[in-house]
Amino acid sequence: MLKVRDLAIRFAGRSASEAGTLAVDGIDLDLDRAQVLALIGESGSGKSATMLALAGLLPKSARTTGSVLLDDRSILHLDEREKSTVRGRRIGMIFQDPGGSLNPVLTIGDQIDEVVRTHHGLDRRAARAETVSLLSRVGIGDPAARARAYPHQLSGGLKQRVAIAAALAAQPTVILADEPTTALDATVQAQILDLLVNLVQVEHVALLLVTHDLAVAAAVADRIAVMYAGKIVERRGPEQLVAQPGHPYSRALGQAALPFVAAGDGRHAALPELPGRMAAAGGTACAFAPRCPLAVDRCRAEVPPVQPFGDGEAACFRAGETAP
Amino acid sequence: MSILAIEDAHRQFASGGGIVTALDGVSLAVDRGEIVGLVGESGCGKSTLARIAAGLDRPDDGEATYGDRPMAPAGRQIDLDTRRRVQLVFQDPLASFNPRRTVGRSIALPLRLNRMLSGGQERSVVAGLMDQVGLDPAMMDRKPHQLSGGQLQRAAIARALGLDPDVLICDEPVASLDVSVRAQILNLLLALCRDRNIGILFVSHDLGVVRRIADRVVVMYLGRVVEQGSNEAVWSAPRHPYTQALAASVPTGAASWRLEQGRARLAGEPPSPFDVPAGCRFHPRCPIAIDRCRRDDPTLRPISDDIDAACHLAE
Numbered sequence: 009m010l011k012v013r014d015l016a017i018r019f020a021g022r023s024a025s026e027a028g029t030l031a032v033d034g035i036d037l038d039l040d041r042a043q044v045l046a047l048i049g050e051s052g053s054g055k056s057a058t059m060l061a062l063a064g065l066l067p068k069s070a071r072t073t074g075s076v077l078l079d080d081r082s083i084l085h086l087d088e089r090e091k092s093t094v095r096g097r098r099i100g101m102i103f104q105d106p107g108g109s110l111n112p113v114l115t116i117g118d119q120i121d122e123v124v125r126t127h128h129g130l131d132r133r134a135a136r137a138e139t140v141s142l143l144s145r146v147g148i149g150d151p152a153a154r155a156r157a158y159p160h161q162l163s164g165g166l167k168q169r170v171a172i173a174a175a176l177a178a179q180p181t182v183i184l185a186d187e188p189t190t191a192l193d194a195t196v197q198a199q200i201l202d203l204l205v206n207l208v209q210v211e212h213v214a215l216l217l218v219t220h221d222l223a224v225a226a227a228v229a230d231r232i233a234v235m236y237a238g239k240i241v242e243r244r245g246p247e248q249l250v251a252q253p254g255h256p257y258s259r260a261l262g263q264a265a266l267p268f269v270a271a272g273d274g275r276h277a278a279l280p281e282l283p284g285r286m287a288a289a290g291g292t293a294c295a296f297a298p299r300c301p302l303a304v305d306r307c308r309a310e311v312p313p314v315q316p317f318g319d320g321e322a323a324c325f326r327a328g329e330t331a332p
Numbered sequence: 333m334s335i336l337a338i339e340d341a342h343r344q345f346a347s348g349g350g351i352v353t354a355l356d357g358v359s360l361a362v363d364r365g366e367i368v369g370l371v372g373e374s375g376c377g378k379s380t381l382a383r384i385a386a387g388l389d390r391p392d393d394g395e396a397t398y399g400d401r402p403m404a405p406a407g408r409q410i411d412l413d414t415r416r417r418v419q420l421v422f423q424d425p426l427a428s429f430n431p432r433r434t435v436g437r438s439i440a441l442p443l444r445l446n447r448m449l450s451g452g453q454e455r456s457v458v459a460g461l462m463d464q465v466g467l468d469p470a471m472m473d474r475k476p477h478q479l480s481g482g483q484l485q486r487a488a489i490a491r492a493l494g495l496d497p498d499v500l501i502c503d504e505p506v507a508s509l510d511v512s513v514r515a516q517i518l519n520l521l522l523a524l525c526r527d528r529n530i531g532i533l534f535v536s537h538d539l540g541v542v543r544r545i546a547d548r549v550v551v552m553y554l555g556r557v558v559e560q561g562s563n564e565a566v567w568s569a570p571r572h573p574y575t576q577a578l579a580a581s582v583p584t585g586a587a588s589w590r591l592e593q594g595r596a597r598l599a600g601e602p603p604s605p606f607d608v609p610a611g612c613r614f615h616p617r618c619p620i621a622i623d624r625c626r627r628d629d630p631t632l633r634p635i636s637d638d639i640d641a642a643c644h645l646a647e
Contacts, residue, residue: 050510163601164374193373194539195598198581220511223540227583264511268540268567268582276367276526278519279544282512285480 009214010062010182011077012037015084017057020069030290031057033238034074039182039214044205046217046225046246048261049235052286058235059184059218063101064091078182097127100175100213104187106167109174110159116143116170117155120177127178142173145210147203165196172203176211186218201228222258222265226250231320234258236296238289244320254322257296259330294324301331334361335531336385336403336418336499341394343380352605354380355391356555362499365529367521369546369563371539371578373602376552379503382535386420386501398499416446419492423504425484429476435484436462436472439491446495461490465520482513489520499531500524506541518545539582543567551575554603554613557632561639571635571646573618574598612644620645 017032032054039045049055060066062076064086076084083094095101103109111119120139124130130138136155143151146169159167168188175183185204189197205228208215219225225232226246234242234255242255253259263280284299294300297307306325314323322328343355354377362368362385372378383389384396387403396403398414422428429438436458443449449457459469465486476484485505492500502521506514522545524530536542542549542563549566551559551574559572570576577598600617603609612630615621624644632642 050512165601193537193602194578194581195373196602198583198598201583221583223583261511264515265540268543268579268584275547276522276545278522279515281515281519283516 009041009079010037010039010216011075011080012058012062013075013077015058015061015072015074015076017054017061017066018071019057019067020071028071030288031070031238032061033289035233035235035238035240037216037233037240039216041181041214042208042212043231044208044215044217044229046219046229046232047235048219048222048225048232050220050261050286052237053235054238054289055218055235056186059186059216062182062216063099063184064095096123096180097178098181100178100180100183102168102171102175102183102185102188104190106164106171106191107159109171110167112159115156115158116162120155120170120174123174123177139173139177142177143170146170146173146176146207147199148173163196164192165199168192168196168200169203172200172207176207176213180213182214182216184216184218187220188217189224190219190221197224204228222250222261223268234261237287237291239295239323240314241296241324242317242320242322244318244322248318248320252318252328254317254320254327255296255324256300256302256326256331258322260299296324302326302329335364336362336396336398336533338381338385338391338396339394341381341384341391341396343377343384343389343391347606350606353555353608354605355384356608357394358552358555358557359394360385360533360550360557362531362533364498364531365525366548367525367532367534367546369542369549370533370535370552371537371542371549372552373537375554375602375605377555377605378535378552381552382501382503382533385499385533386418387415388420412446416442416495417497418499418501419495419497421485421488421492421500421502421505423507425481425488425508426476428488429484431476433475434473435476435479435487438476439472439487439494442491443494448495457494458490461494462487464493465490466516480513481509482516485509485517486520489517489524493524497530499533501533501535503535504537505534507536507538514541521545539567539578551578554605554608556613556642557640558614558643559639559641560632565636565638571639571641572614572643573620573645574614575641577617577619612642614643 013036014034015032016034019029019031021028047055061072072084078098117139121135124135124138139155140151143154148154148169189200229246232246232249233240236257242258253262260282287295293309294307294312297303312323312325314321317327338360341355341358345352358381370378384391398417401414439458439461440454458472462469467486506517525532546563549563550557553574559575567579570579598617609616611627612625615625630642630644632640635641635646
């Protein structure tokens with residue numbers, strides 16, 4: 009349903025002569041209804057730029073190539089008017105900071121009413137009834153009373169539920185969620201993740217979850233795509249990715265995600281580290297090679313192609329091997 | 333003996349026409365060379381406790397002591413020698429540096445204020461501190477925005493180390509860092525604890541991090557300690573239903589986590605400290621609450637050799 013092919017994003021340099029920065033270097037994504045796809049990676053991997061491109065929120069100076077099809081219709085190069093009908097109506101968005109996406113001077117009911125009226129053409133009373141139903145579907149108790157509250161009167165977890173209700177209001181086919189639980193307490197994070205999984209099944213929407221946290225991705229996603237330096241380096245089901253990662257970067261992310269177990273190797277023992285920093289996108293070799301414990305000459309000379317691995321694929325000449 | 337101790341601290345704030353009870357009789361101790369993990373939801377009082385431990389705030393009732401000296405004597409400023417022994421590292425390193433001052437000058441400032449630098453030494457002392465935290469001394473002339481988040485957090489630790497502290501209070505020190513950088517900063521803290529015998533109070537909402545590095549864990553709920561004990565005991569067999577729910581909420585990456593949906597999951601929101609429930613303050617969210625829990629406020633009591641819990645039903 010959502011089909012991304014060879015998407016590349018380049019941010020403009022400071023002057024016309026500068027080449028600018030390549031953020032995303034030719035990626036493919038596929039997402040169907042009632043499915044959760046997680047896109048994971050660290051700062052600079054290109055995961056947020058990818059999400060902004062899908063949402064039509066990239067700055068004008070960004071250059072995109074490739075294609076993004078939503079139900080076989082291109083949504084990549086639309087004018088502002090076309091974009092605003094896609095955004096909201098076909099694609100809902102949830103961000104890390106739920107307060108940032110809510111208007112502080114309007115009650116949450118008024119804000120969701122507006123979306124409902126715009127998209128469904130309902131009158132005031134019918135819109136409020138729909139809003140109350142939405143708030144109830146995202147697990148907010150006493151929804152009619154809560155609709156009269158202002159954002160500052162709600163906790164972070166409740167605000168994120170309201171943001172999810174607002175994203176659902178126009179009955180989108182895809183929801184893009186950027187680190188939706190990063191700012192929340194562990195107990196509330198678990199509730200919101202449960203809610204998202206439940207909504208995907210009940211409302212039959214597709215969810216693209218962007219996160220830095222492999223454990224969060226593995227807890228909710230059907231498929232996980234791992235990004236590094238603008239490319240997808242591995243694409244797997246969650247169980248296999250956690251248990252038998254193919255790409256050494258996925259393995260490093262899994263170790264850094266600190267599985268919830270005791271250290272096991274003695275008091276104050278050092279944690280596994282990933283030395284170095286992420287390389288720029290668009291090189292002519294494997295971008296991970298400088299940090300990779302398995303790198304051989306070939307990794308420093310060629311870009312490894314994507315090859316089948318396990319229940320998915322990985323872009324590594326030594327996929328599945330472990331360092332001695 | 334504990335180097336840093338807080339005894340029965342109470343702290344209230346006036347806020348928006350109401351009274352918030354941030355701490356309602358909390359005790360805490362940190363030994364040299366020990367990492368104490370302090371966990372709990374937003375609003376449980378853990379940051380207030382950290383501020384009191386650092387001498388930035390004083391309890392309304394109860395006391396905080398460093399060695400045998402009070403941290404914040406009533407009506408007087410904390411003395412400089414005590415102040416320098418307990419240092420802080422914050423979540424957002426960019427916000428804890430003056431943007432217009434070079435990183436080297438920021439690292440040197442507390443040393444100058446404590447008259448621990450004489451003229452001409454500044455650059456060599458700062459270079460030595462940066463070296464200790466794995467930061468290239470050549471960066472001392474850069475401004476904060478020219479460093480990455482991980483580099484700047486190292487600089488914040490270097491600044492704290494300059495005063496030769498016995499205790500570091502770390503409030504979410506890795507929450508804003510990328511996962512691969514996070515391990516590097518945690519390893520630096522672990523090394524300080526191991527090699528320099530520094531005690532660390534590690535405040536975090538990231539239970540995975542706490543489980544991996546702490547020696548002891550203190551779990552707070554709504555202004556009280558509800559469970560404390562050795563790191564291993566608290567997480568492998570938590571006694572308080574709240575700690576059990578916290579442990580169950582951590583995504584494990586395993587398929588079973590999804591299947592367990594709703595089982596030990598905590599319902600409801602973190603409670604408001606404006607409106608503390610009667611009886612056990614956890615009872616409205618507790619899956620096993622009985623009548624007594626709605627009536628009697630449980631106190632923290634030893635359950636086994638290495639665990640205390642404040643629950644009528646814990647055993």
